[in-house]
Amino acid sequence: FLVHCRALIFPLLIRAGKPTPFFTFVLALLFCVYNGYLQGRSLSNYAIYPSGWLKDPCFITGIIGWLIGMAINIHSDHILRNLRKPGETGYKIPRGGMFEYVSGANFFGEIVEWFGFALACCTIESLSFALCTLFILGSRAKQHHQWYLEKFEDYPKNRKIVIPFVY
Template sequence: CSPPPPPPCSPPRCCCGRRRSRLLAYGLVALGAGSALLLRFVPMPYGRYSSPRFGCPLPARPAWALQELPSLLVPLALAACGAAAGRWPNRLLLGGFVLHYLHRALIFPFLIRQGKPTPFFTFLLALLFCVYNGYLQGRSLSNYAEYPSGWLKDPCFIAGELRWLVGMAINIHSDHILRNLRKPGETGYKIPRGGMFEYVSGANFFGEILEWFGFALACCTIESLAFALCTLFILGSRAKQHHQWYLEKFEDYPKDRKILIPFVY
């Protein structure tokens, strides 16, 4: 369930570009795996795990918007001059990636009510990741990914797009639940309930992982699969940390609630 291999490279510069893109994809997987290993010992310094030792605190809203912005702007810049960006499969796939980060960079930050300050080190890591991955996905879909004429009707594309859509909806709905746990004037943490939180502690993470694996299925590229795996490694580790924190924090936390995958894990 994958598009046919691209034709031989011409000119040679194109071959070098494709090889470099694949190497960057392998590097992204290694980055995700390394981060997951590190997160087993050091919680991600963000939100409830923030600490002054990870740099000066930055206001939550502008920090979030700025760190996510490269994943929106870099692909758009690459699409403006990409040889494959005018083809409909490439347009729709790149459009889905851009739509996600349009929400994350320009809408989500302004929905945050009382976000905790973001340590500079955390902000810098997120910014670099968005530059890296924004370039990787944008370059792949605007220059190298080639699809047959009937790709938009292919079962892989349709199934992948549906999973992407469902995953994005779960992610947005779960974030909505988290934002509205506390009433105005309330402080402290509460157990999230409703939606996918009835099944897993990391409902927002589950939605985003499902979203990017759907994206990878629709794209059928090494670069998109690398992003999905990296997301799984990092968000899976964060979901486990959250789950353990909830169990330690709340005696009445639902014992049958899984970590990340409903009914499984």
């Protein structure tokens, strides 16, 4: 859970852009602190795993899903950070990687990541976090998708919102 450091590293890598409203920052901070506490407490105090859990297909599949999701997330963030060259202004259509399939490729990666985490942990708390991630980022991806369609006449019409080939 702690290895996922997007919240710490991504802000340091992006170029200056629009400032985040303070209220949004506070809500995000509170969510992250509460979720971190909930996940940590669940895993350290309540989750009970059999001795062979690390070899269980559920755990292995979950870890693989988490790693794939993280790789998609990092790659998609890299594409977004490099859309404009230094000094350039204006908006561009993201291309490459999962952006060929969905408008919210970074969101898709994060959703896959946290469902993988939930599968590896097999706790109600990790599943609730994965579902929250799906609903929150799914709605953000829908807003981004609609914005892209309105802003760019040549935006790929076959791109889905956040789940390749589905939504």
